[in-house]
Amino acid sequence: MTDSTNPLVSVIIPCYNAAKFLDKAVQSVMQQTYSNLEIIIVNDCSADNSALIIEQLQKQDNRIVVLNNAENLGISKTLNKAIENCTGKYIARMDADDICFPDRIKKQVDFLEQNPGIAICGGSFIKINEDGNKTGDVKFPRGNDILKAELLFYCPFAHPTMMMRKQMLKDVGLYKDMAPAEDYELWLSIAEKFKVDNLPDYLIYYRMHGSSISANRGDKLITMLQKITRMHLQSSGFAENFLSYHLKFLEGTWYRKTSVGELNKIKFWKKELLQIHNSSKVVEKVFDKYISLAMLSILKSKTNSLQVKIKAAAKLLTINPFITIKHFNR
Numbered sequence: 001m002t003d004s005t006n007p008l009v010s011v012i013i014p015c016y017n018a019a020k021f022l023d024k025a026v027q028s029v030m031q032q033t034y035s036n037l038e039i040i041i042v043n044d045c046s047a048d049n050s051a052l053i054i055e056q057l058q059k060q061d062n063r064i065v066v067l068n069n070a071e072n073l074g075i076s077k078t079l080n081k082a083i084e085n086c087t088g089k090y091i092a093r094m095d096a097d098d099i100c101f102p103d104r105i106k107k108q109v110d111f112l113e114q115n116p117g118i119a120i121c122g123g124s125f126i127k128i129n130e131d132g133n134k135t136g137d138v139k140f141p142r143g144n145d146i147l148k149a150e151l152l153f154y155c156p157f158a159h160p161t162m163m164m165r166k167q168m169l170k171d172v173g174l175y176k177d178m179a180p181a182e183d184y185e186l187w188l189s190i191a192e193k194f195k196v197d198n199l200p201d202y203l204i205y206y207r208m209h210g211s212s213i214s215a216n217r218g219d220k221l222i223t224m225l226q227k228i229t230r231m232h233l234q235s236s237g238f239a240e241n242f243l244s245y246h247l248k249f250l251e252g253t254w255y256r257k258t259s260v261g262e263l264n265k266i267k268f269w270k271k272e273l274l275q276i277h278n279s280s281k282v283v284e285k286v287f288d289k290y291i292s293l294a295m296l297s298i299l300k301s302k303t304n305s306l307q308v309k310i311k312a313a314a315k316l317l318t319i320n321p322f323i324t325i326k327h328f329n330r
Contacts, residue, residue: 010088018096
């Protein structure tokens with residue numbers, strides 16, 4: 001179906017043992033204010049009642065396409081299978097345990113239609129627990145230059161909020177088999193070739209529970225992040241001599257025990273990074289933001305010595321105080 005004013009959107013939903021939350025998740029897509037959708041659900045050999053729930057949902061809405069994996073393929077191959085079966089101009093990601101805001105798809109389509117140079121856009125989310133109760137929210141930064149700088153320290157996109165241009169997604173080779181960091185690798189690949197952005201809006205209720213992928217990453221995440229940063233070392237502009245520093249941010253481990261020597265080298269990391277990025281003011285601003293967060297994390301930790309904490313406090317004095325104040329209560 002082709003409609004230049006109302007392009008088809010393919011919503012892809014990987015499903016693995018998601019029976020408890022699947023109905024609400026899919027219903028939130030079915031009830032979108034933007035109706036020109038196809039909803040592609042891939043059942044990755046679920047052992048619960050997911051298949052039965054999917055069958056019942058399909059009877060309610062003929063826009064639902066069901067794909068069943070003959071064997072458990074994992075998230076990356078399952079997502080690629082969904083994409084290969086998409087016919088939409090845009091591909092929207094959705095998880096089988098989250099809930100979309102009713103106007104999520106419309107807002108993203110409108111934004112991408114008005115900004116043809118942008119390959120992907122995500123948004124912020126409200127956190128909910130297993131029972132659907134709100135537990136907090138997460139706001140993401142906006143702007144292509146800022147987001148590309150953020151990727152050096154953090155993943156500034158929420159995977160299940162993303163909408164992507166199908167052609168640009170194919171241009172970078174889809175998802176690589178790098179779970180649980182397959183999304184971060186994809187955003188790096190896309191940002192190296194195209195513009196990216198986030199909407200200011202909350203787009204989904206993001207469910208955190210004991211069996212969610214986000215809650216069960218562990219050591220494999222660290223291994224994959226190490227591999228990904230080396231893959232994108234030159235193309236994304238990581239500082240080669242300080243990859244371990246980048247990784248401490250990506251892994252969220254600055255609260256662990258560190259040393260004065262490590263803190264003393266931060267100024268050299270900044271120098272190398274700014275040389276790579278031609279003294280970019282945006283990169284410098286984002287760098288200072290994350291160093292502020294790291295030093296505050298050290299000050300709050302119970303594993304670092306008084307000497308290290310004094311050094312961290314001294315580092316904070318070299319950073320714009322407004323940055324520190326903004327993040328103090330995080």
